Amino acid sequence: MDAFDPAVYGDSVAEIYDERLSETQRETNLTVDFLAPLAAELGGPVLELGIGTGRVAIPLAERGFTVHGIDASPKMLEKLRTKPGAERIEATLGDFSDLSALHASYGLIFLVFNTLFALTTQEAQIRCFASVAERLRPGGKFVVHAFVPDPVRLAQRQYIEIRSVDVDSVRLNLSRYDPTIQKISMVHLVIDARGTHLYPVPMRYAYPAEIDLMARLAGLVLRERWSSYTREPFAADSRLHLSIYERPAL
DSSP: OTTOOTTHHHHHHTTTHHHHTGGGHHHHHHHHHHHHHHHHHHOSOEEEESOTTOTTHHHHHHTTOOEEEEESOHHHHHHHHTSTTGGGOEEEESOTTOOTTOOOOEEEEEEOTTGGGGSOSHHHHHHHHHHHHHHEEEEEEEEEEEEOOOHHHHHHSEEEEEEEEOSSEEEEEEEEEETTTTEEEEEEEEEETTEEEEEEEEEEOOOHHHHHHHHHHTTOEEEEEESSTTOOBOOTTOSEEEEEEEOOOO
16 A cells, blocks of 8 residues: 555545445535535635545535635546536645645635545645645634544554445455554455445544644644534544634734
8 A cells, every 4th residue: 555646545436435425414514514604704715625526515615605626536526527516616636735736815724524634644744734824814714624543443453344234235444553654554345246346545644632733833723623513522532523723813
């Protein structure tokens, strides 16, 4: 998995991405409900990093917001462009750790569904925060949604998760962990009537405190942190965090 570039995951799953995430429609609705008031408050276009097939961006645009997006996967963006409502979205092909190809300034930029961890080095993640800070207007906000690494899984150095077992299909996640560089080498394994399919998911995880430091290095300030889109308090046993960083007004 060392040879993976930022497009590998998206290109491998583009055709089945929406089908695989069909069970997350409730989460999609909650995500859009959370982001929409921020977009209305902050004004101007909003930017999604790792826009993918438009799972969040299209319903957000349907609420009347100007939505831009960037993604490293050509196949993901091709899938996006086939969808009704995609014509409202300005999507750019590129690595979202470097936003120099974008020229707009934004009131709101967001990264959801663990997408920050698709940047597989600390340097790329730091570069992402720096790029976001450059694109945010003073007073603008950056929303990051990511899982909190589980120390029990990390101690075992490997993990197998059964996602579903049906009469005609099985879905598994198989993971190996390298704590020295905080890397997860994961494969989604799907066995069904069409055959056996492997979808690689390389990730570089980070704890909330490290993510906060990346934000501080970029000049961003943590304003809020929740454990869900329904604003449940973040606590020691939270499995997810929803963090809102701000570029301070001049």
